[in-house]
Amino acid sequence: MSVTGIMRRRTLQNLPMWAARWQLVRHKSSRPVNTVIMFVPQQEAWVIERMGKFNMILEPGLNFLLPVVDKVKYVQSLKEIAIDIPQQSAITVDNVTLNIDGVLYLRVFDPYKASYGVEDPEYAITQLAQTTMRSEIGKVPLDTVFRERELLNTAIVAAVNNAALAWGITCLRYEIRDMKLPSRIAEAMQMQVEAERKKRAAILESEGIREAAINVAEGDKQADILASEGEKIKQINQAAGEANAILAKAVARAKGLQAVAESLRNSVSTGRNRNII
Numbered sequence: 001m002s003v004t005g006i007m008r009r010r011t012l013q014n015l016p017m018w019a020a021r022w023q024l025v026r027h028k029s030s031r032p033v034n035t036v037i038m039f040v041p042q043q044e045a046w047v048i049e050r051m052g053k054f055n056m057i058l059e060p061g062l063n064f065l066l067p068v069v070d071k072v073k074y075v076q077s078l079k080e081i082a083i084d085i086p087q088q089s090a091i092t093v094d095n096v097t098l099n100i101d102g103v104l105y106l107r108v109f110d111p112y113k114a115s116y117g118v119e120d121p122e123y124a125i126t127q128l129a130q131t132t133m134r135s136e137i138g139k140v141p142l143d144t145v146f147r148e149r150e151l152l153n154t155a156i157v158a159a160v161n162n163a164a165l166a167w168g169i170t171c172l173r174y175e176i177r178d179m180k181l182p183s184r185i186a187e188a189m190q191m192q193v194e195a196e197r198k199k200r201a202a203i204l205e206s207e208g209i210r211e212a213a214i215n216v217a218e219g220d221k222q223a224d225i226l227a228s229e230g231e232k233i234k235q236i237n238q239a240a241g242e243a244n245a246i247l248a249k250a251v252a253r254a255k256g257l258q259a260v261a262e263s264l265r266n267s268v269s270t271g272r273n274r275n276i277i
Contacts, residue, residue: 031072032072034067034072036064036066036067038064038065039061039062040059043060044078045057046058046076047072047073047074047075047076048065048071048073049073050069050070051069058072074111074114076108076111076115078107079107080105081105082103083104083105083106083122083126085102085133087099087100087178088101091134092142092145093138093140094142096182097182098137098142099180100180101176101177102129102133102175103177104126105174105175106164106171107170108168109169109170110169112168113166117166118166124167125167125169128160128163129156133152136155136156145179146179153173157173
């Protein structure tokens with residue numbers, strides 16, 4: 001971007017008179033006078049004309065020129081430059097008007113093309129960025145504009161680079177700075193957001209109630225299962241106890257009968273022995 005005459009249309013259009021004058025003084029830079037021995041600052045390129053025709057480009061450092069016939073025609077800055085893209089109106093595919101502004105970051109890579117390829121490269125790129133933004137906004141609905149900022153930025157950078165290649169300028173990136181909606185659309189979107197939040201709150205509350213009911217039912221179920229298992233174990237233990245008691249009584253009765261039978265056998269044997277004697 002040329003250091004000489006950087007006072008651009010977009011600066012004067014968007015600033016009051018005193019600020020525009022301050023910008024003019026701030027950016028105004030007269031072309032260096034040919035003193036034969038020239039010292040070019042770092043990150044600058046000086047375009048030299050000899051007798052009105054392009055001759056060479058001076059690189060940073062010490063350089064020598066011929067007096068009278070050589071002239072510094074353009075001074076190009078090789079630094080990255082940020083350009084404010086003025087606020088513009090764009091209509092989405094669903095007929096909503098947006099006011100958008102942004103920042104474009106550029107860099108000169110060919111001082112010759114930047115000097116002779118276009119009369120006012122900054123103004124040309126600004127207009128191209130604005131028209132590209134309107135075109136890209138017109139392809140998407142309002143709901144997706146805020147989600148597709150990165151895609152819009154990429155599309156603008158690609159379009160600017162395609163056109164600025166012949167101007168010796170490359171676009172590094174474009175950033176949408178601000179989007180303003182009509183007041184009615186903004187109110188409608190705010191109401192939509194609030195309704196969505198209320199809906200989510202109601203859903204979360206109902207889910208909480210459902211989870212609580214499920215937890216209570218699950219707790220009652222587990223309690224019933226544990227109670228029935230406890231009752232089952234109790235009955236099993238009780239039946240086992242009764243069976244053991246019956247078995248013990250039967251064993252005791254059997255032992256008693258066995259003892260009686262043994263006693264009767266002993267009595268019979270004793271009586272027989274007496275009769276034999």
